[in-house]
Each structure stands twice: as structure tokens, then as C-alpha cells.
Amino acid sequence: MAGVFISAGGPKPLTEMTMPPASDPWLPIRTERLVLRDFRAGDFRDVQAYAADPEVVRFMHWGPNTPEETRDHLARALAQQADWPRLEFGLAIEHATDGVVVGSIGLHLRDAANRTVEIGYCLNRDYWRRGVASEAARALVAACFGPLGLHRVFATCDVRNTGSFGVMEKLDMRREGCLLRDRQIKGEWRDTYLYAIRADEWAG
Numbered sequence: 001m002a003g004v005f006i007s008a009g010g011p012k013p014l015t016e017m018t019m020p021p022a023s024d025p026w027l028p029i030r031t032e033r034l035v036l037r038d039f040r041a042g043d044f045r046d047v048q049a050y051a052a053d054p055e056v057v058r059f060m061h062w063g064p065n066t067p068e069e070t071r072d073h074l075a076r077a078l079a080q081q082a083d084w085p086r087l088e089f090g091l092a093i094e095h096a097t098d099g100v101v102v103g104s105i106g107l108h109l110r111d112a113a114n115r116t117v118e119i120g121y122c123l124n125r126d127y128w129r130r131g132v133a134s135e136a137a138r139a140l141v142a143a144c145f146g147p148l149g150l151h152r153v154f155a156t157c158d159v160r161n162t163g164s165f166g167v168m169e170k171l172d173m174r175r176e177g178c179l180l181r182d183r184q185i186k187g188e189w190r191d192t193y194l195y196a197i198r199a200d201e202w203a204g
């Protein structure tokens with residue numbers, strides 16, 4: 001994927017821009033209750049609160065995190081912000097009223113030629129079932145099909161992860177298939193649902 005950058009208007013060849021932009025104009029994203037923004041070093045405590053929770057990371061390939069692992073993870077997220085071209089955006093989900101980072105949501109450019117990205121999300125358990133992930137994912141997908149000019153957004157999850165595919169279905173993403181024993185998570189093969197939505201289907 002080298003030679004491509006993702007920014008307003010969709011992925012473009014690097015030849016169209018020789019210098020990184022001063023900032024990503026589509027960030028931060030604000031919704032009624034949330035701010036989706038780049039991580040900061042000061043987010044450590046909030047991130048560790050969810051990353052160390054075995055229930056939160058049950059279906060993730062990482063965790064539960066030690067403080068050291070969360071420090072490494074944050075360091076990678078901060079380093080990623082300086083990447084050019086930047087193909088991955090791991091964003092903090094901040095509660096707008098009190099500034100608490102209640103989770104994360106990510107965007108990964110998987111296929112630049114076909115303007116396709118993958119999204120994923122993870123929330124502190126205290127904030128589950130309040131529509132937070134749906135609100136964050138809806139705003140991120142809107143940015144994908146709005147300022148970022150992308151064609152297709154997909155997400156995957158363990159078939160047992162009702163909460164995760166509940167969010168995808170809330171956004172009217174379509175279940176396109178079930179991949180059988182395609183990934184090993186925490187030492188066990190899992191079955192994976194694939195969900196997707198295209199720009200021409202997105203109603204916002």
C-alpha cells in the first residue's frame with residue numbers, strides 16, 4: 001500500500017502530495033455525546049481501565065493488558081500519528097462532557113485501489129449498552145463516505161460477539177459471510193462474521 005495516502009477526498013497516490021498536511025481536517029469527529037480524536041499520552045489510565053478487563057478483550061487478539069502492554073500500545077498509537085502516508089487511525093472515543101476516554105475505534109485502509117477500509121471498536125464495560133459504539137461507528141462511517149470519499153467499509157467479529165455485530169446491524173451493514181475457523185484468538189480457532197456497507201447504500 002506504499003505510495004498512497006488517505007485524506008479528505010479519498011486515498012490518493014502520494015505523487016499528488018509530497019508533503020503531509022498540517023493536520024487531518026476530518027478529525028476530531030464530534031457527535032452528540034462523543035469526540036473521536038487521536039490518542040494522547042495522558043489517556044493511559046482510561047485505556048488501561050478497559051484494556052485490562054478480561055471481559056472486554058474476550059474476542060480480541062490482544063489483552064488483557066499489563067500496564068506495560070498498554071504503555072507500548074499507546075506509544076505505537078502516538079507514533080502512528082506521525083506516519084506518512086498514514087494508513088491506520090486508532091482513535092480515542094472521548095465522552096464529551098467529562099473528557100473520559102471510554103474506548104477506541106479504528107480505521108484501517110485495507111485496499112487503497114478499491115477505497116476499502118476496515119473498522120473496529122472496543123469500549124469500557126461501564127459504558128456498554130448505551131448506544132456509544134453505534135454513535136461512534138455511525139460518525140466514523142459517515143466520515144468514510146463523506147470527507148474521505150471511500151467506497152466500502154467492512155468489519156469482522158467472532159460469531160459469538162452479539163454486541164459487535166449488533167453495532168454493525170444498527171448501522172445497516174450487511175452480513176456478507178461467515179468465515180469458518182479463519183483466525184486463532186487466544187489459542188482457539190474462531191468463526192468470523194464479515195459485515196460491510198458501500199457508499200451507495202449509506203443513508204447516514
Ligand SMILES: CC(C)(COP(=O)(O)OP(=O)(O)OC[C@H]1O[C@@H](n2cnc3c(N)ncnc32)[C@H](O)[C@@H]1OP(=O)(O)O)[C@@H](O)C(=O)NCCC(=O)NCCS
Binds near residue numbers: 121130131158
Ligand atoms: C461490542 C461493543 C463495542 C458494543 O458497544 P455498545 O456501545 O454496548 O453497543 P451499542 O449500545 O451501540 O449496541 C448496539 C446494538 O448491539 C446490540 N448489543 C450490544 N451489546 C449487546 C450485548 N451485550 N448483547 C446483545 N446485544 C447487544 C443491541 O442490538 C444494541 O442495540 P440496542 O441497545 O438498541 O438493542 C462492546 O460490547 C465492547 O466493547 N465489547 C468488547 C470489545 C469487542 O468485542 N469489540 C468488538 C471486536 S470485533
